[in-house]
Amino acid sequence: MSRLIAFVCLSFCLLSVSALSASALAATPEDLGLGYLTAVKESAQPMLVLKPTAAITSVAFTLTDRSTGKVQVVRAGAIGKGATKRLPIAFDDGRTTFDGAIAVTWASGETGDYTVTFDAVRYHALKLDMTWEDVDLDHRVVHCRASHEVEKIAIVLEDERGDVITREERVLDPPVAGGEPLTIAWPEASRAPSRLKLQVYDPDGVWASMDITPFTIQVPHDEVQFELGHADIPKAEIPKLEKTLATMRAAMRQHGSLLDLKLFIAGYTDTVGDHTKNQALSLARAAAISRWFRGKGVRLPIFYRGFGEDELAVATPDDTDEVRNRRALYILSVYPPLGVRVVAATGWEELQP
Numbered sequence: 305m306s307r308l309i310a311f312v313c314l315s316f317c318l319l320s321v322s323a324l325s326a327s328a329l330a331a332t333p334e335d336l337g338l339g340y341l342t343a344v345k346e347s348a349q350p351m352l353v354l355k356p357t358a359a360i361t362s363v364a365f366t367l368t369d370r371s372t373g374k375v376q377v378v379r380a381g382a383i384g385k386g387a388t389k390r391l392p393i394a395f396d397d398g399r400t401t402f403d404g405a406i407a408v409t410w411a412s413g414e415t416g417d418y419t420v421t422f423d424a425v426r427y428h429a430l431k432l433d434m435t436w437e438d439v440d441l442d443h444r445v446v447h448c449r450a451s452h453e454v455e456k457i458a459i460v461l462e463d464e465r466g467d468v469i470t471r472e473e474r475v476l477d478p479p480v481a482g483g484e485p486l487t488i489a490w491p492e493a494s495r496a497p498s499r500l501k502l503q504v505y506d507p508d509g510v511w512a513s514m515d516i517t518p519f520t521i522q523v524p525h526d527e528v529q530f531e532l533g534h535a536d537i538p539k540a541e542i543p544k545l546e547k548t549l550a551t552m553r554a555a556m557r558q559h560g561s562l563l564d565l566k567l568f569i570a571g572y573t574d575t576v577g578d579h580t581k582n583q584a585l586s587l588a589r590a591a592a593i594s595r596w597f598r599g600k601g602v603r604l605p606i607f608y609r610g611f612g613e614d615e616l617a618v619a620t621p622d623d624t625d626e627v628r629n630r631r632a633l634y635i636l637s638v639y640p641p642l643g644v645r646v647v648a649a650t651g652w653e654e655l656q657p
Contacts, residue, residue, distance in 0.1 A: 331358055331410050333418040342393070342424040343508075350424045352378065352391040359385045359411035365420075366407075367393065371400040382411075399425040399508065428452065430512040432504065439500075439516055445489040446502060446516070452482035453506050459490050460501040469493045479507065523552045523634040528593065530630065533577070535588035537596060545593070548634060549600055555636055556604070565636045566605040568652065569594050574629035575613045575622045586610030587653075593632055594655045607640070607652040 337355035344350050352365060365378040378391045393402070406418040434448035454476060461470040470493050480486045488502065500516040525548035528541045537545070556565060571590030573582040587610025594608045618628045640652055 331408075331412075331414055331416055333406070333416070333420075336360075336363070336406070336408065336418075338420070340422050341390070342422060344424075344426050346426075346428055348426075349392045350395050350426070352393060354380065354383060354389045354391065355387070356383055356385060359383065361409040361411050363406065363408040365391065366405045367402045368404070369395075369400050369402060371398070372396075393424065395424050395426060397426050397428075399423065425508055427506070427508045427510045430454075430504065430506050430510045432512050432514055434514065444492065445487060446500070448486050448488070448504075448514075449483055450480070450486060450504055450506075450512070453479050454482075454486055454504045455479040455507045456505040457488055458501075458503040458505075459488065461490065461493050461497040462499040462501065463495055463497060466499075469495060469497055521555050521636040523548060523555060523636060525551065525634055527627075527631045528589075529627070530589055533585065535585060535592050537592055545596055546600075549597065549602070552597075552602070552634065552636065566607060567594075567597065567602065568633075568635040568637055568640065569597075569606065569608040570633040570635070571608070571610045572615060572617070572629060572631050572633075573613050574626045575616070575620055575624050577623075579613060583610055583612035583614075586612045590632060591653075591655070593634075598655055598657075604636075606655040608655060609652045 335357045337353075337357060339353040339355070341351040341353060354360075354363065360380075360383040362382070363380050366375065367378060368375050376394050378393060380389050380391055383389045401421065401423050404420040404422070406416075406420060408416045408418070410416070428451070431451040432448050433450075434446070438447040440446070456473060456475050458473045459470065460468060463469055470490065472490070486504070490500075501513065502516065503511050503513045505511045526544040528537060528544055530536075530541075531538060552567070569590045571586035571588075571593070573586045575582075577585075587608070590608035590610055594606045598606060613629070616626075616629050617631060618626055620626045620629065
C-alpha cells in the first residue's frame with residue numbers, strides 16, 4: 305500500500321511540472337515582433353511589420369479606423385521564425401488611430417487573441433512659396449505662404465562668422481492655414497546679421513527651412529591680366545577663371561536656396577589711353593569673361609557692364625599704368641548691384657544664351 309501511494313504521488317508531481325513548463329513556453333504578443341511603419345510620406349502606404357520569434361501558420365488583423373469607423377482585415381499566411389513580413393494598411397490622408405484585434409495560429413498549434421492600438425499619419429512635404437521680394441531685411445520681416453498648415457516657426461540669426469545672434473521659437477495660435485499669408489518678423493539684433501535661418505513646422509512635425517543670406521555677394525578672385533588694348537582672354541589666365549568658377553559655384557550652393565541669384569560682371573581699366581576707348585574696352589573684357597562663364601555651364605542670368613576708368617580701385621593721374629585698376633568684379637546678386645565701386649544700377653547688358 306505504501307509503495308502504491310508513493311507511485312501515485314510521484315506521477316502527480318511529474319504532471320504538474322510538465323504543465324508548468326508548457327505554460328511558461330506559451331506564445332505571447334511580444335513573440336509576434338510587431339512593428340509599425342505608419343508615418344508615411346505622400347503616396348507611400350503604411351505597414352504593419354511582423355518578425356516573429358516563433359513560426360506562425362496564419363495571422364489576421366481586424367483594424368477599425370477611429371476617424372471613419374471603417375473596418376479592414378489584414379491577413380498573412382505562414383511566417384517563419386525570424387522572418388520579416390510587411391502587411392500594407394489601407395489609409396487615406398491625414399492622421400488617425402487604429403484599434404486592432406489580432407488572431408494568430410502558431411506553428412505549434414497554439415492560438416492567441418490579442419489587441420493593439422496604434423496611430424497612423426500620412427504627411428506631405430511642406431513647401432514654402434517665397435521670393436527675394438518677400439524678404440525685407442531692413443525692416444526685419446519675411447512674407448511667405450506654406451503648402452499646408454503651419455503651427456510653429458523657428459528663427460536663427462547669425463553673424464558673418466556663423467555665430468548665433470538671436471534664436472527663438474514661436475507657436476502660432478491659431479495656426480496659419482496652408483496657402484494663407486504668413487508674416488514672420490524678428491526683433492532688432494545686437495549686431496548686423498548676415499544669415500537668417502527660417503524653419504516652419506506643421507502640426508505633424510513636418511518642417512521646411514530656408515536660409516536667407518546677403519543679397520549681394522562679391523566673389524573673391526585673381527584678376528585676369530589682358531594684353532594692352534585687347535579683350536581676348538589670354539590662355540595663361542584661364543586657371544584664374546577656373547579657380548573663380550569653383551569659388552562662385554560654392555557661393556551659389558551656399559546662398560542660392562532662396563535667392564534668385566544673377567551674375568553681374570563689371571569691367572574696369574586704368575587711365576592709360578583715351579577715356580572713350582577705355583569705356584568700350586572695359587565692356588568688351590566684361591563680355592569676354594561673361595561668355596567664358598557661360599561656356600563653362602553657368603546657367604544663371606549673366607549681366608555685364610563696362611565702367612572704363614571712371615571707378616578706379618587706386619587713384620592715379622591720367623595716363624598711368626596701374627595693374628590694380630585693370631580688373632573685374634564678379635557679383636552674385638538678386639538685383640543690379642549698387643555700391644562704392646559699382647555706381648550704376650542701370651545700363652547692364654544681359655548675355656544672351
